[in-house]
Amino acid sequence: MKAVIMSFDDGPDQDKRLIEIFAKYGIKGTFHLNSGKFAGKSKAALDAMKEYYKGHEVSVHTVSHPHLEFLPEAKVIQEVADDKAKLESVFGYTIPGMSYPFGTYNQLVLDILPSLGIKYSRTVVMNTSFKLPKNLLAWDPTCHTGAADYWIKKFVSTNRNEMILMFIWGHAWEFDNGDKEKNWAAIENTCATLAKETDIWFATALEVAEYIEATQAVAEKNTGDVMTNTGKLTLWAKTKKGIVQLKPGKTIPNSSF
Numbered sequence: 001m002k003a004v005i006m007s008f009d010d011g012p013d014q015d016k017r018l019i020e021i022f023a024k025y026g027i028k029g030t031f032h033l034n035s036g037k038f039a040g041k042s043k044a045a046l047d048a049m050k051e052y053y054k055g056h057e058v059s060v061h062t063v064s065h066p067h068l069e070f071l072p073e074a075k076v077i078q079e080v081a082d083d084k085a086k087l088e089s090v091f092g093y094t095i096p097g098m099s100y101p102f103g104t105y106n107q108l109v110l111d112i113l114p115s116l117g118i119k120y121s122r123t124v125v126m127n128t129s130f131k132l133p134k135n136l137l138a139w140d141p142t143c144h145t146g147a148a149d150y151w152i153k154k155f156v157s158t159n160r161n162e163m164i165l166m167f168i169w170g171h172a173w174e175f176d177n178g179d180k181e182k183n184w185a186a187i188e189n190t191c192a193t194l195a196k197e198t199d200i201w202f203a204t205a206l207e208v209a210e211y212i213e214a215t216q217a218v219a220e221k222n223t224g225d226v227m228t229n230t231g232k233l234t235l236w237a238k239t240k241k242g243i244v245q246l247k248p249g250k251t252i253p254n255s256s257f
Contacts, residue, residue: 001236001243002155003201003208004194007122007141007169009061009099010034014172016052021188025195030205032061032099032122035086046090057204059097060084060118069106076109080116096120097206099169110137120209122169130155130164136209145170148190156197163236165208166194211235218246226251 006022008015011033022029031053038046062068062079063086071079080098087095096119100109103124113121120136127140128151143151148168155166168190175183194200203211214231228251229235235246246252 001163001201002197002199003163003165003203003211005030005141005165005167005203005205005208007032007099007167007205008172009101009169010037010065010171010173011061012037012049012053014176017184018172018175018187019052019056021184021191022056024188025191027191027195027202028056028204028207030057030059030097032059032097033083033087034061034063034065034101035083035090036063036065038086038090050091053091057097057206058087058091058095059099059205060087060095061099062101065101067102067104068100068109069104073108073112076112077116080113080118084116084118097204097209098122100124105138113137120205122167122205124169128154130158130160130166132163132165132208132212136212139167139205141167141169143168145174145187145190149186149193152190152193163211167205226253 006027007030008018009032011031015031019029060080060083063083064079066079068076068079084095094117096117098113098118098120099122105121105123118137120139122139122141125140126143128142130142133139142165145168152166155164158164175187177183211233214233215235217231218227218229218235227246229246229248232248234248236243244252
């Protein structure tokens with residue numbers, strides 16, 4: 001099974017055009033927003049923003065986009081918690097995801113985030129293994145949008161006995177820099193190339209994070225002759241007979257593997 005995450009920071013102005021491209025190709029986006037940019041926006045403007053992000057994931061990116069690793073504990077908490085609270089008030093749902101401003105953090109930040117309700121946070125460190133992350137709070141993406149076409153070719157030709165992930169990140173505002181027409185055409189071409197593949201799950205970062213947690217929970221409880229999915233998500237397993245669905249509450253014998 002293959003999954004693709006499209007993750008974009010800062011927002012919100014150019015995100016709308018990107019979302020229109022995603023809609024054309026059936027792609028979900030994960031958008032990490034600085035709520036400090038909402039200052040001065042009318043309720044009507046915020047309601048409109050809520051509408052065009054519908055169907056995608058909105059995620060924390062701090063209020064003012066600071067280098068978190070240089071801040072004292074109280075300021076880190078304020079930047080993350082206030083951004084989370086503002087986004088939740090605007091969009092009307094719990095927001096457990098995040099990306100680090102500038103992609104940077106330290107151990108203090110890692111220690112603080114779980115207490116603030118953050119489940120995962122994306123870095124900007126390139127990791128082209130296509131493997132799922134071992135630490136959701138230090139989640140390295142595959143590549144920036146500028147290198148996506150090269151790595152997509154590698155990704156679509158890769159087959160393993162496990163889920164593999166292509167995690168693309170960037171900023172929608174970058175497409176307005178320089179040759180706008182060329183830049184926007186390039187990201188649309190990236191989406192079109194991915195959409196041609198029939199075995200890709202276009203997911204939000206949160207959906208993949210929850211899938212990882214669900215598979216870990218099944219593995220931890222798999223001590224007998226059968227594997228049982230006690231969670232709420234449908235999982236996929238590679239067996240001797242091929243890839244099978246493991247729906248919530250269902251079991252398959254361990255001899256199948």
